[in-house]
Amino acid sequence: MVSFYGVANSISGDKYSKILIENAYVRATIPGTSISSAYMEIENKSGETITLMSVNSSASPRIEFHQHTMHNGMMRMRKLNTIDIKPKERVKLQPSGLHLMLFDVTPPLKAQEHIELTLNFSNKKYIAVQLPVYSPVQEKTAQKASSKMHKHHH
Numbered sequence: 001m002v003s004f005y006g007v008a009n010s011i012s013g014d015k016y017s018k019i020l021i022e023n024a025y026v027r028a029t030i031p032g033t034s035i036s037s038a039y040m041e042i043e044n045k046s047g048e049t050i051t052l053m054s055v056n057s058s059a060s061p062r063i064e065f066h067q068h069t070m071h072n073g074m075m076r077m078r079k080l081n082t083i084d085i086k087p088k089e090r091v092k093l094q095p096s097g098l099h100l101m102l103f104d105v106t107p108p109l110k111a112q113e114h115i116e117l118t119l120n121f122s123n124k125k126y127i128a129v130q131l132p133v134y135s136p137v138q139e140k141t142a143q144k145a146s147s148k149m150h151k152h153h154h
Helices: 136-149
Strands: 003-005 019-027 036-044 050-056 062-071 074-080 083-085 090-093 098-103 114-121 125-134
Touching (some): 019 114, 019 136, 036 050, 036 083, 036 125, 050 062, 083 090, 090 098
Parallel strands (some): 019 125
Antiparallel strands (some): 036 090, 036 098, 050 083, 062 074, 114 125
């Protein structure tokens, strides 16, 4: 799994960020479609809440934050304007939960490729991350590995 830490470029001149990004990947586009989704874990190691304001990429002109929720037994997806990450907390963007939606993706995203996303945070920091493009099989393998890594014994 790829981790990005202290890769943050800062508009304010501070070279190191307290934002950790792990287990990031983007889903390969399904033939005939131009949408995809991206997933990652974002950890805020600072003492104050930071907000993910926007994400951009040359691969997609429009990237939105979406949240799946269950409502009366129906899975619904709603768009969010921002994502808040509280101090010392980790937010997991994952299938059937909070995630990034990429629209009008061109060219199609194929497994084994990489795309760059730039995450823009409220503290004037932005982090450019290289995300591998995963096929459905690679995605299942990555999810299993990620869930094993985060199981804690009490």
